Amino acid sequence: MPKLFALTCGWLTGPTGGFLAGEKGRLRVPVPSFLIDHPRGKVLFDSGLHPQTQTDPQGRLGGLANIFDVHFSPGEEIAGRLARLEIDASRVDYLINSHLHFDHTGGNALLPNATLVVQRREWEAGLDADLAAANGYQEHDYRTGQDVKLIDGEHALFGDGTIVCVPTYGHTPGHQSLRVQLDSGPVVLTADACYLRRTLEDLHLPSVVYDEAGMLRSLQLLRALRDRGARIFYGHDPEFWAGVPQAPALVP
Numbered sequence: 001m002p003k004l005f006a007l008t009c010g011w012l013t014g015p016t017g018g019f020l021a022g023e024k025g026r027l028r029v030p031v032p033s034f035l036i037d038h039p040r041g042k043v044l045f046d047s048g049l050h051p052q053t054q055t056d057p058q059g060r061l062g063g064l065a066n067i068f069d070v071h072f073s074p075g076e077e078i079a080g081r082l083a084r085l086e087i088d089a090s091r092v093d094y095l096i097n098s099h100l101h102f103d104h105t106g107g108n109a110l111l112p113n114a115t116l117v118v119q120r121r122e123w124e125a126g127l128d129a130d131l132a133a134a135n136g137y138q139e140h141d142y143r144t145g146q147d148v149k150l151i152d153g154e155h156a157l158f159g160d161g162t163i164v165c166v167p168t169y170g171h172t173p174g175h176q177s178l179r180v181q182l183d184s185g186p187v188v189l190t191a192d193a194c195y196l197r198r199t200l201e202d203l204h205l206p207s208v209v210y211d212e213a214g215m216l217r218s219l220q221l222l223r224a225l226r227d228r229g230a231r232i233f234y235g236h237d238p239e240f241w242a243g244v245p246q247a248p249a250l251v252p
């Protein structure tokens, strides 16, 4: 069975309503990435923020820097997190992106030899100027020169069912989550298909969603996976994240 490591690649503070529509205030959330060590290769699920956001968030993020405060220090970028696991970022074989937003693809450039695995409809949205603008994508995050493997719907990375991309469209046109089979049972890394525990429990959507009906269908799918015994790892939940052992500890 693969081994799973949780890595925090910075934190963001943004409007709470951006995570839970209608709520007031601001919320500080983790930016998670995951390393999955499989006998056939090292697999990363999302790559966190770009290192430039440590010193110059405005220069990297533009207007997004007016919405989000970035809390991110040298060594917390994905290459630094991997180094603490004694993994050279250039040795990551596969980089699975849940979707193309800046807090999930910002570190892609640090993984030059990984094959990027992304849903075809997400990638095509990223190459379409109108859809990219509408979804807040920034090409410099994901057009970083690696080989790209485009997939359509559910996809078992090594064909053995231990690492499976699960389409959870809605947050963005081609968002995907990742199911990982551990010794302890299945885990689902939802990414932004489900920001918080409350998103799933109350079906409380964020204020900005590409396709609300699609996102609700994806949340029902995540509930069904949970009800069949999968542990759900929410995409940006600070309370949940506080209970997740961080690398170099294994996720049990």
Ligand SMILES: [Zn+2]
Binding pocket: 101, 103, 104, 192, 235, 236
């Ligand atoms: Zn996100």
